[in-house]
Amino acid sequence: MQTFNTPAFFQKSDSAFDDLTGALGDPRPHPSETALEQLGRALMTELLDVIADTALEDYQTILGEALIGAFHSAAGRIERDADRARDAMRALDRNFDGSEAADTELQEATAKARAGDAATRACELIRDAASQTWTVSTGEVWTAWRGSRRGTHLTAAQLEAKQAIRAIRSRRAGEATPDGPVVAFRGAPSADTAVDAGRIFDALNWAKQEWPGMALATTGAKGAEKLAIKWAQQKGVTLILARADFDAHGKAAPFRANDDLIALEPSCCLTLVQSVDRERASDPRPFGPALNLGQKALAQGLRHVPIRARST
Numbered sequence: 001m002q003t004f005n006t007p008a009f010f011q012k013s014d015s016a017f018d019d020l021t022g023a024l025g026d027p028r029p030h031p032s033e034t035a036l037e038q039l040g041r042a043l044m045t046e047l048l049d050v051i052a053d054t055a056l057e058d059y060q061t062i063l064g065e066a067l068i069g070a071f072h073s074a075a076g077r078i079e080r081d082a083d084r085a086r087d088a089m090r091a092l093d094r095n096f097d098g099s100e101a102a103d104t105e106l107q108e109a110t111a112k113a114r115a116g117d118a119a120t121r122a123c124e125l126i127r128d129a130a131s132q133t134w135t136v137s138t139g140e141v142w143t144a145w146r147g148s149r150r151g152t153h154l155t156a157a158q159l160e161a162k163q164a165i166r167a168i169r170s171r172r173a174g175e176a177t178p179d180g181p182v183v184a185f186r187g188a189p190s191a192d193t194a195v196d197a198g199r200i201f202d203a204l205n206w207a208k209q210e211w212p213g214m215a216l217a218t219t220g221a222k223g224a225e226k227l228a229i230k231w232a233q234q235k236g237v238t239l240i241l242a243r244a245d246f247d248a249h250g251k252a253a254p255f256r257a258n259d260d261l262i263a264l265e266p267s268c269c270l271t272l273v274q275s276v277d278r279e280r281a282s283d284p285r286p287f288g289p290a291l292n293l294g295q296k297a298l299a300q301g302l303r304h305v306p307i308r309a310r311s312t
Contacts, residue, residue: 017125021118024111036122040129043067048137061140068130068142075123082116085109132233141229143220143241181211182240184261184297187224187272187307188287195277197227203270203307204231210268215240217264219257219289224272240264254289262296269297269304276309 021030031039047067051057088109096102131142187200208214215238218225232239242260244253261269271294273286297304 017118017121020121024114024118026115030118031122033125036125037129040071040126040131041133043126044130044133044137060138064134064138064140065142068127068134071123071127071130075120075127078116078123079120082113082120085113085116089113135230135233141226141233143229143239180213180215180238181267182217182264183207183211183214183268183270184217184264184266184293185225185228185270185272186218186221186258186261186287186290186293187228188274188290189221189223190280190287191224191272191275191277192222192227193275193277193280196224196272196275199276199307199309200224200227200272201231203272203305204228204235207268207270208235208237214267217242217261217266219244219254219261221254221289255292258289258293258296261293262300262302266297266302269293269302270307271304272307276307278309 017033017036018030024030044064044067047063048060051060051063056063086109089106092102092106092109096106135141183204185200185204187196191200204216216228216232217240218228220226220229220241220243229239231237242257242264244257246253249256271290273290273294274280274284294304294306
């Protein structure tokens with residue numbers, strides 16, 4: 001019985017990225033997924049080591065986020081180039097006349113689109129590895145400044161709230177859009193201790209059991225909401241950010257962001273109006289925007305679950 005060896009570029013590997021690059025047919029090698037992740041970790045580690053205990057340490061957050069954001073921006077630029085190549089592919093395919101010149105153009109556009117997809121993915125792998133190292137080293141969570149972020153198997157995808165709202169309205173109009181339950185969360189900036197994290201993670205784990213395909217919607221504010229974002233990244237849960245636009249709405253911005261959260265038609269609204277850590281009892285005032293989200297949810301007939309301290 002005759003056997004055939006599978007060409008290297010059709011052999012399956014342990015990495016979807018390595019399979020993608022192996023199928024391109026480029027004679028030049030691509031770095032492996034593991035190597036790209038190591039690069040992302042090394043770049044962030046080197047940055048943090050160099051600025052530690054120096055005057056630049058005061059600017060650590062700006063520098064760290066800029067490094068991650070650079071690869072996020074590069075991924076977006078390359079993806080737009082690949083999309084333009086796909087537009088060219090569609091035009092060439094529609095107008096294909098069977099000539100050798102047209103066939104060559106179509107092949108070149110196809111190769112450019114596929115190569116762009118691989119390069120985009122490479123940037124995303126570096127970005128996500130640097131982001132994870134940043135979170136582990138500093139406890140801070142990076143989110144894209146604007147636009148959406150496609151997730152990897154390790155991190156959550158990210159959407160802008162207005163984009164998700166448009167999808168919901170399109171679905172109502174009968175257009176094909178991804179569905180999935182949304183769980184909204186607002187929490188106090190002061191609720192950032194280990195005790196708070198435990199209660200927030202308990203609530204979010206409960207929500208994920210109730211709605212396994214959930215997306216988490218929040219404004220990305222510091223404290224409790226940053227902890228919730230960290231949970232989403234660890235669980236690979238899609239993240240929807242309804243950012244407060246202070247330039248447009250001034251002091252009302254955190255409450256206007258709640259309107260975007262409600263417009264997502266969440267299956268449940270979780271709120272943490274103040275730290276559940278008894279050592280933070282010096283500030284008993286509840287966080288107004290979290291209270292407001294709970295009130296708006298009840299007014300709209302949506303399920304509202306307040307997060308409270310464990311009963312003793």
